[in-house]
Every structure is written in C-alpha cells, then in structure tokens.
Amino acid sequence: MPSTDPLKSSSWAYSEDFVHEDDVLAAARERADEVGVTGIGSGGGAALRFLASVMGARAVVEIGTGTGVSGVWLLRGMPDDGVLTTVDVEAEHQRLARQSFTEAGVASQRVRTIAGAALDVLPRLTDGAYDLVFADGDKREYGTYLSEALRLLRPGGVVAFDNALWHDKVADPAQRDEQTVAIRELGRTIAEHEDLVSLLLPVGDGLLLAQKR
Numbered sequence: 001m002p003s004t005d006p007l008k009s010s011s012w013a014y015s016e017d018f019v020h021e022d023d024v025l026a027a028a029r030e031r032a033d034e035v036g037v038t039g040i041g042s043g044g045g046a047a048l049r050f051l052a053s054v055m056g057a058r059a060v061v062e063i064g065t066g067t068g069v070s071g072v073w074l075l076r077g078m079p080d081d082g083v084l085t086t087v088d089v090e091a092e093h094q095r096l097a098r099q100s101f102t103e104a105g106v107a108s109q110r111v112r113t114i115a116g117a118a119l120d121v122l123p124r125l126t127d128g129a130y131d132l133v134f135a136d137g138d139k140r141e142y143g144t145y146l147s148e149a150l151r152l153l154r155p156g157g158v159v160a161f162d163n164a165l166w167h168d169k170v171a172d173p174a175q176r177d178e179q180t181v182a183i184r185e186l187g188r189t190i191a192e193h194e195d196l197v198s199l200l201l202p203v204g205d206g207l208l209l210a211q212k213r
C-alpha cells in the first residue's frame with residue numbers, strides 16, 4: 001500500500017515557493033489584488049512555465065488574462081517566437097496585464113489580447129492550431145472550455161485548468177455550489193475520457209492537466 005500520510009503544511013509551503021517569483025510577477029500580483037482577481041500561485045505558475053517549455057509551445061490560448069501573472073509565467077516558458085492569445089471579459093484587467101507583459105520585457109507582437117466573453121471569443125479561434133490551452137475564467141463554464149480546448153488543440157496538445165481543487169471544496173461531496181459542481185464534473189469527464197491522458201497536480205488550488213491523444 002502506498003503511504004497516505006498527509007504532508008506537513010511546511011512541505012506544501014516549501015513546494016509552492018520552490019520556484020520564487022521575481023519583482024515583475026510580484027507587481028502583476030499586486031495589480032491583481034488591486035482589482036480583486038486572484039493571480040495563479042507560484043507553484044501553478046512554475047508548472048505552466050515548465051509545461052510550455054517542455055512542449056516548446058509556440059501557440060497558447062489563455063482564458064482569463066487577469067493582470068497577467070499566469071501570462072508572464074507562460075510566456076517565459078514559451079520559445080521566443082511563441083504567441084500567447086489571451087481572452088478576458090474585462091478590458092481593464094487586460095490593460096494591467098499588458099503593463100505586466102511590458103515590464104517582463106515581452107515583445108508586443110508576442111501577445112494577442114482579445115477582450116470579450118470566453119464563450120463568444122473561443123469559437124472564433126482556429127481549430128487544431130494551438131499547443132496549449134490554459135483555462136482560468138468562469139468556473140461554471142469549465143465544461144464548455146474543455147470542449148472548445150479539444151477543438152483548438154493539435155493532437156498531443158495539452159489543456160490545463162486552474163482551481164481544480166477549488167478551495168478544498170471539490171473533494172468534499174457535501175459542497176454543492178454551482179462552481180464546485182462544475183469543476184467536479186469536469187474532473188470526472190476528463191478522468192473518464194478515452195482520448196485524454198490526465199493528471200491532477202495538487203499545486204496551489206489544483207492544476208488539472210489533460211493531453212489530447
């Protein structure tokens with residue numbers, strides 16, 4: 001039997017902070033706090049950067065730009081000619097994200113910001129043209145984001161969902177709010193999907209990964 005002893009909280013904190021954020025990311029996170037959005041934690045961000053790097057991801061879609069915390073992590077993992085297409089319903093969040101990308105030294109042609117609701121914008125993006133899709137928008141829409149991601153990804157591409165553990169609520173069947181139920185259903189769909197290879201990383205608030213075969 002594998003050990004089921006829970007890790008100490010000090011080990012979780014050590015893992016989360018294993019790759020430190022620099023001043024650019026700290027400033028992007030401060031802007032996030034100012035407008036009331038939660039930027040991805042350093043553990044999740046480092047996982048995204050690693051994924052983009054090992055995949056050599058040249059074309060990435062992000063749903064939920066925020067103020068650019070995850071975008072900076074992704075761009076730092078992508079090759080220098082990689083382009084991030086990032087969607088957010090709040091133009092003001094994207095304005096602050098552009099500031100984060102500039103401070104990170106990212107050339108403007110490497111980021112395509114599209115202001116609009118994900119469910120309006122995603123259908124306009126090209127089928128099979130993307131290596132990686134990162135979803136961090138409206139949790140209630142995660143099921144539809146999965147369908148759109150599977151259309152957008154090339155074979156071998158990966159979709160990643162942040163907040164897959166949603167503040168410890170997903171693992172607790174007594175929690176039945178709309179967002180928790182949507183994320184729980186997404187997890188079940190992905191785990192049972194025959195054409196997907198999946199992994200739930202317990203970094204930050206949970207990062208659910210699935211590769212399209």
Ligand SMILES: C[S@@+](CC[C@H](N)C(=O)[O-])C[C@H]1O[C@@H](n2cnc3c(N)ncnc32)[C@H](O)[C@@H]1O
Binds near residue numbers: 032039063090093
């Ligand atoms: C958790 S924040 C994203 C944080 C960002 N990924 C980061 O790590 O810096 C969620 C963002 O999704 C946006 N959002 C919420 N619902 C959306 C929707 N239906 N379509 C597009 N964006 C949406 C919000 O405006 C917000 O900026």
